Amino acid sequence: MNxxxxxxxxxxxxxxxxxxxxxxxxxxxxxxxxxxxxxLNLGIEGILVAGAFLGWLTVYSGGGLWLxxxxxxxxxxxxxxxxxxxxxxxxxxxxxxxxxxxxxxxxLSYFAYRVVFPKVDSPPKIEPFQPxxxxxxxxxxxxxxxxxxxxxxxxxxxxxxxxxxLGLAIRAVGESPHAVEAQxxxxxxxxxxxxxxxxxLMGVAGSFLTLxxxxxxxxxMVNGRxxxxxxxxxxxxxxxGKALLGALLFAFFDAAQLRLQQSGGGALPYQLYLMLPYVLxxxxxxxxxxxxxYPQALMQPYVxxxx
Numbered sequence: 001m002n003x004x005x006x007x008x009x010x011x012x013x014x015x016x017x018x019x020x021x022x023x024x025x026x027x028x029x030x031x032x033x034x035x036x037x038x039x040l041n042l043g044i045e046g047i048l049v050a051g052a053f054l055g056w057l058t059v060y061s062g063g064g065l066w067l068x069x070x071x072x073x074x075x076x077x078x079x080x081x082x083x084x085x086x087x088x089x090x091x092x093x094x095x096x097x098x099x100x101x102x103x104x105x106x107x108l109s110y111f112a113y114r115v116v117f118p119k120v121d122s123p124p125k126i127e128p129f130q131p132x133x134x135x136x137x138x139x140x141x142x143x144x145x146x147x148x149x150x151x152x153x154x155x156x157x158x159x160x161x162x163x164x165x166l167g168l169a170i171r172a173v174g175e176s177p178h179a180v181e182a183q184x185x186x187x188x189x190x191x192x193x194x195x196x197x198x199x200x201l202m203g204v205a206g207s208f209l210t211l212x213x214x215x216x217x218x219x220x221m222v223n224g225r226x227x228x229x230x231x232x233x234x235x236x237x238x239x240x241g242k243a244l245l246g247a248l249l250f251a252f253f254d255a256a257q258l259r260l261q262q263s264g265g266g267a268l269p270y271q272l273y274l275m276l277p278y279v280l281x282x283x284x285x286x287x288x289x290x291x292x293x294y295p296q297a298l299m300q301p302y303v304x305x306x307x
Contacts, residue, residue: 021251026205027229037194042098045226046105051206076203123216174295253277
């Protein structure tokens with residue numbers, strides 16, 4: 001208990017929590033935007049990989065860091081457009097199409113890496129984003145600009161979804177697309193736009209890993225973060241504020257298990273510590289999932305003129 005209380009008072013621990021939470025915030029907001037429009041996007045894992053690789057490759061090739069973030073967002077948007085074509089326009093199974101996007105984007109990114117760097121033993125490095133020491137604020141000053149951007153996106157997305165006609169339309173198309181159609185709004189365009197924008201945020205989440213958290217790209221660096229985002233959106237009840245809370249909660253568990261491994265002295269197998277954030281997250285999901293009010297038209301294909 002003393003070790004736990006000491007951990008809570010350690011500024012370095014909270015710095016790690018916020019750093020771990022950043023890609024989860026971007027990714028969960030991206031999932032939220034897609035699902036608020038009624039589309040499940042299981043392509044997030046592959047989009048994270050593509051964003052991480054292309055953002056890093058852009059900077060490695062001489063581009064600026066923000067250009068790398070932009071390229072990652074565009075890559076995510078393109079993959080989102082492909083997903084929207086399959087599930088909104090055709091429409092095919094959202095589960096199958098999403099998993100196909102993940103396999104396609106992941107394999108293509110790994111293949112491209114091997115083509116560009118055929119004889120590299122260790123990943124090439126870049127100069128990543130630097131901490132915002134000029135802010136002069138505890139914890140936040142140790143973060144990079146992408147973390148600040150992620151935090152600011154939470155109230156921004158909340159405002160768009162709850163206080164603007166566009167947000168009202170997005171939420172309506174996730175609840176009753178036929179009612180939206182009756183108002184003369186193109187459901188196909190609205191869902192496609194939401195999926196593209198949400199996938200662009202997923203691409204930015206991937207770029208954080210290579211342009212901020214690390215300074216290189218390596219295989220399996222995403223490590224299931226996309227699936228965590230899909231689960232966190234249930235915990236968040238499809239609300240931006242709770243999405244931030246969920247990302248911080250998982251990051252807290254993850255940072256705690258890293259510290260416990262270091263202080264445990266090998267008394268327990270390290271696999272038990274690795275399990276900790278996932279087990280506790282599952283428990284949190286079980287406690288709130290029954291009360292979660294999901295979009296009523298989520299995963300329901302829409303065919304114009306049908307009832």
